[in-house]
Amino acid sequence: MTEKKIDWNSRISQTVRDLPPSGIRKFFDVAAKMEDVISLGVGEPDFVTPWPIRESCVYGLERGYTSYTANRGMLELRQEIAKQYMDRYQIGYNPETEILVTVGVSEALDLAMRSILMPGDEVLIPEPCYVSYQACTALAGGVPVSVPAKIENEFRITPEELEEHVTSKTRALLIGYPNNPTGAIMTRKDLEAIADFAVKHDLIVLSDEIYGDLTYGGEEHVCFSALPGMKDRTILMNGFSKAYAMTGWRIGYVLANPVITAAMTKIHQYTMLCAPITAQIAAVEALRHCAKYRDKMVAEYDRRRRLIYDGFTKIGLECFEPKGAFYIFPSIVSTGYTSNDFAEKLLETEHVALIPGSAFGACGEGHVRCSYATSADKISEALNRIEDFVIHHKK
Amino acid sequence: MKDLKELLELLEHDARRPVSELASMLGCSEYEVESQMKKLEKDKVILSYNTLVNWEKIGDDTVTAVIEINLTPEREVGFDAIAERIYRYDEVKTVYLMSGSFDLLVIIEGRSLKEVANFVATRLATIEGVTATSSHFMLKPYKKDGVIVNDEEKDRRLVITP
Incomplete structure (x- = not known):
């Protein structure tokens, strides 16, 4: 019998074929080969997971915690998550019925x-x-x-825009x-307006609050489901990756x-x-004992945030002061480049990696995303290189 | 400046940070940072700006010993006068008054085991008021002043992630 090969290209589902390719991939391929590249393109903390969290996982392994857990996750972890939300936002979630531990x-x-969509149902997604x-x-x-969303409004979304x-x-x-x-x-106030909009059109609100612990300059994060009447309407998602530097553990939850x-x-x-038991054990330790490690990391991000914001302001690239997460999103329109060309040329000539804003939606065009989850030394050096680039390569 | 403690923490971690960088990070002017540092130096809040060196790397074989010392305290001054007689020696790097089974913890550095032992026997043990000494020689440093000596944790992240 002759070997007949499958034409795999024709066998990939239309839905998957229609997914756009990642706008980041080609930068990754180029940057990964460079020796002295400084990367502001990393969407995860530069800190290693705090030691007590790692140690608790090792301890669990030594004692033989290697089995499945309940589908919803260890009750102990769900109780700690519930406690966290009660303490921080005064909002009650029942660990038995309203919490699910997920893989990020x-x-x-x-x-x-x-769970919520039928074919053709539409979901409003503010961009970038x-x-x-x-x-x-x-x-x-x-x-x-x-x-x-609009830069004039510091990329906050409004009910009028959604409407x-x-x-x-x-x-x-x-x-x-x-x-x-x-x-x-x-x-x-911004979120209350969104809440009214959601009620008016009877929409479910999915709120991804993974960066909720990372806010700066006296700005407290507002949990969407803690707004009056919003708990029942909201699918709240959060995890441990950013606040506890646990990206590779793949652990999160839904309330x-x-x-x-x-x-x-x-x-x-x-x-x-179920989510991996090792990560669940580590997550319990994070919530019980590692707030001070988290706060120390947040304080460090805050200092770097001010450093990078000052840096871009001095270079003359227009940007608004970011108040959360660990990204800054300067406009590079004044250089005459598209965000993609800017990122490509900068990587090529100055060996600084960042991500074109267009990778995060069409309205991100004209901007680049820089992560300040990297050491202050590297941020300073990257800013010097970007300044050189802007001076010498203006179109 | 709002946060003195934050300035001190930054300097304690890296005393060579440029003033411009400190000013950005703390959200104040370079002048403020400079004048504040001068004041802290004058007030002896900042005692010195040191470099933490891993001497072993350049083949230096300095010997370090931790000496526990028991004292008879003196009227009026307690342990202070004897402590001063000890900390004035250049060989003595660190002196702490301790609670527990001994009184002073002294860290000494010398070129050889013999030199350090000799220093303890002839200089420290003979001070009036010193009733006993117990020497422990250091074999290997793992962590110094909050810094892990041979830290093999490095940035393992991919260069670009969403």
Whole structure:
């Protein structure tokens, strides 16, 4: 019998084929080969996970904690999460019925979309935003509807902007503040207006609050579900990656109404079974004993934030002062480059890696995302190189 | 300046940070940082700006010993006068008054084991008021002043991630 090969290209589902390729990939390929590259392109903390968290995981392994856990996650961890939200935001979630431990916010978002969307349902997604929002929506059969936020408004979204994109098929709104890539936050007043909008159109609100612990300059994060009347309407997603420098552990959670939590748990039990027990044990330690490590990291990000903001201001690249996450989103319009060309040329000539704003949505064009989750020394050196670039390569 | 403690923490971690960088990080002017540092130096809040050296790396074989010393305190001055007689020696790097089974903890550096032992026997043990000494020679430093000596943790992140 002759060997007949499958034409794999024709066998990939249309949904997957239609997903746009990542706007980051080619920069990664070039930057990864450079010796002396300074990267401001990393979307994760430069700190290693605090030692007590790592140690607790090792201790658990030594004592043989290697089994599955409950689908929803260890009760102990769910209780700690509930306690955290009660202490911090005075909002009560029942650990038995309203909390699901997931493999990072990424899984949480995927589960939420698959649980609520029917084919053709529309989800409003303010942009610029994290790269997976549209893809997760599309993979669940939904239609992502981009709503551009404006630089004049420091990339906060308004009900008026959302209103323009509402149709009879709009089912949900997905927000992520503090925001990756802009560093924008929403004040209580901003969010209350969004809450009124959600009620008016009877929308589910998915709130990705992974950067909620990282706010600066006296700005307290406002938890969306803690707004009056919003708890029942909100699918709140959070995790340990950013606040506790635990990206590689892949651990997060969802807080929501018991019905939707049960639906998400149903998918989770068939597709994931449970989050890794090692990461769950570590997460318990993080919540119980590691607030001071978290606060120390946040204080360090804050100092770097001021350093990089001052730096861009001095270079003359216009940007607003970011108040959350660990990104700054300067405008490079004055250089005459598109954000993609700017990032490419900068990497090529000065060996500084950053990400074109267009990778986070069309309205990110004209900006670049710089992460300040890197040492102050490197930030200073990167700023020097960017300044050289801007002076010598202006179009 | 709002946060003196923050300035001190930054300097304690890295005394060579440029003033311009400190000013940005603390959200104040360079002049403020400079005048504040001068004042802290004058008030002896900042005692000195040192370099933490891993001498072993350049083949230096200095011997370090931790000496526990028991004292008979003196009327009026307690342990202070004897402590001063000890800390005035250049060989003595660190002196702390301790609670517990001994009184002073003294760290001494010398070129050889013999030199350090000799110093303890002829200089420290003979001071009036010193009733006993117990010497421990240091074999290997793992962590000094909050810095891990041979830290193998490095940045393992991918260069670009979303």
